[in-house]
Amino acid sequence: MRVILETKPRKKPKIPIEAEAIIPQNFLLKNDIRVYEGNKERTLDEIFYVTTEGPAVSADQVEIVLSGETGVIKRVGEYMNAGRIVIEGDIGMHCGNFMSAGEIIIRGNADAWLGREMRGGVIRCEGNADHYCGAGYRGEKRGMRGGTIEVLGNAGDFTAEYLSGGEVRIMGDCGDLPGVEMRGGTLIIGGDCHRPCGNMTGGTCMVFGTARALLPTFVNAGSEEREFCGQRVEMNVFRGDVANRGKGTLFVRKK
C-alpha cells in the first residue's frame, strides 16, 4: 500500500502540526487518524490531500510519502515499527522518535531531534540535520539505543547527546559538543566539529575532519588506522573523558 499525503494550503502556515499518528501501522489499521495544528485537533484530510494506492496485509507493506510544506510537521514516524516513510522535502522536529524498525528517507533537511531515543531501524537524511540528532529528551539518561541514522549533510550542536547504542553517521560537519555525555554506540563525523565527546563515559566517536577545541581531559593513547568512504585513514586515539571515569574512545584524523 502506498499512501500519499500532500499538504493543503493553510491560513497560518507557520503553526506546527503534530503528527505522531503518521506511521505505517496506523494506515494498515485504517484508524481515524488525527493530527494537531496548534491547539486544534484536525482530521488528516483537513491538513493533507490523501491518496491511497494498493492493498497491504502487514505494516511492512505500507509506504507513506509526504510532500508539500512538510518542514513544520513534527513527530512523523514516532514509535514506527515497520514499513517505510519517504519525505520529499524537509521534515519538522522529532522525526522517528522512539522508532524500533522500518525506514525513513528524508530528501531535504530534518529539524532538531531527528531519531530521538531511537531503538532500531534506519533513518537517512539527504540534507542537513539540526541540533540533537540521535539524542535523548531533556533529563533522559539515554539517547538513541539502536538502529542507524545517516545524514549526508551537516548536523547541528549536541549531535548524539547521550548516545547509548546504534550508529549515527554524519557525512558533513557537526556543531558544538557532538557525542556529549555519550555512553555507548558509534558516532562517525565525516567533516569538522567542535569540542567532541565532552563528558563521554563510553562508546566510540570518529572524527575524519578537524576536531576544534579538543577538550583537555582526553588522554592520547597512540594511533590506529580506520576506514572511511573506502579509504584507510591514520587516526589519533584518545581515551576519555577523564573529568569523570570516562572509558570512551575518540579517534581524530591525523593532520
Next chain:
Amino acid sequence: MKVEDVVCPFCGCLCDDLVVEVEGTRVVSVENGCTLANEKFLGDNRLTSPIRRAGGAWQQVSYEEAIEETAAILLDADRPLLYGWSGTHGEAQSIGVHLGELLGALIDNTSTVCHGPSIMAIQEVGHPGCTLGQVKNRADVVVYWGTNPIDAHPRHMSRYTTFADGFFLTDAFLERKVIVVDVRKSESANIADEFVKIEPGGDYAVLAALRAIVRGKRSLIPSFVSGVSREQLFRVADTLLGAKFGAIFFGLGLTMSRGRYKNVRNAIELTAELNRHTKWTISPMRGHWNVYGSNEVFTWISGYPYAVDFARGIAFYNPGETTSVDVLRRGECDACLVVASDPGAHFPRACAEHLARIPTVQIDPHVNATTHLARLQIPVAVTGIDAEGTAYRMDGVPIRTRKLFTGRYPSDTDVLMKIYDRVKEEKGHG
C-alpha cells in the same frame, strides 16, 4: 510615613531590610536600597489607563474594554503565547498557568533568556544548593563564575559574602577568600582575592580541567586551558579543596555562553566532586525578581519550570522547541500576552518583529520597549509597592511582600482573574 523591613521588588536578592518613606500614593525616599532599588521605588513612568493602538496613535480605553479585548484575542488564537511572569507575584503566576491550560497556550517565563540552562543542568545532575544564610554564616571560599554582582546584584556581597560577617566568620573581609572567574576584569574581580580570566567560550574546558585536577589527574593538564595557566588552575583547585565550606555562584556568563547547560552541568559536577573532599554548594544568581517563583509555581501546577506547552491539553516541555524565543523566531505563535517583563528590550530582533506582527497585549505598570510592539497595554500595580504577594528569593526562600499604600491600579491578580473568568465563560466552563 516610614515603612520598615520592606522587600525590594527588583532583583533576585529580594533584600528585606529597606526603609521606605511614603507620602500618600508616592514613594519619596528609600534607605538601605542599592541604585537599582531606588530607581524601582522612585521611578514614576506609569501609564494612567489602558491604551489601545488605533492607527498611528494610542487611545485610552477602560479596563473592562481592555480585558474583553484581551480575552477575545487569546480565544481567537491557535497558538497563543503567555510570556513573562517574573516581575509579578506567585498568585498572579498561578492564574497565568491555569489560563494557559484553559486556552491550550504555551506559557513561558524569563528563565528562557536567563537561567533556563541552569534548570536543564539541574534536571540532568541535581542541585547541591543551600540558602544564602548558610553562605553568609559558613562560607570561607566564595566563587563568582560568569557573574558581576557589584553591577547586577549590588548588595549580594555586602549581605551574604565578601563584606558580611557571619556566625563562623567574624571578620568576613579578611577570612573569606573570593575567586572571580570571568572573560573580563569586572568591578567584582577588582575586589577578589583571585581573578581567573578565561577566553570567551572556554568555561566548559576550564571546568572539565578543574574536575580532572580534583580527581587527582594533574599530570594530564596542558600548560594552558582556554587562556588559564596550569599553575593558576592548580592554585584555584587547591583553594577549592582547602575550603571548610565553599559556595559557587554563577551567572549568565555560564548559562548563555557556548555550551550553555553543559557549562552549568560541568560546574555542578565539579561541586559534586569537591564534596568528596569538603563541603561545597552551587547556586545560580537569579536576576529577574521573582523568576525563581515562576519556576516554582509553573512546576507545582504543570510539572515543568518554564516553556510549558498546553497545546495538546497536557503539559509538554522541551527547551529549544517550546521556549518563547524559539517559537517567536520561527513565527509560530499567532497572539501573545506579556505579563511583568519586557521582551521587546531583551529578545532578538526577529522575535520582536514577530511580536509586532501578531496581536500582542502587555500587562505592565510602565511604558517600556514592549509597549512599542503591543496593540494593547493594561497598567497594573507594582508588586511590593502598591500590590502584595509572594515572591521567591534566588535561593528558593519564599518571602511575602507588602503593599506600601493603596493606589488606584488593580493588581496583576485582579486583571488576570478577570481575563481568566471571561475565557472560562466563553469556553463554556462558566
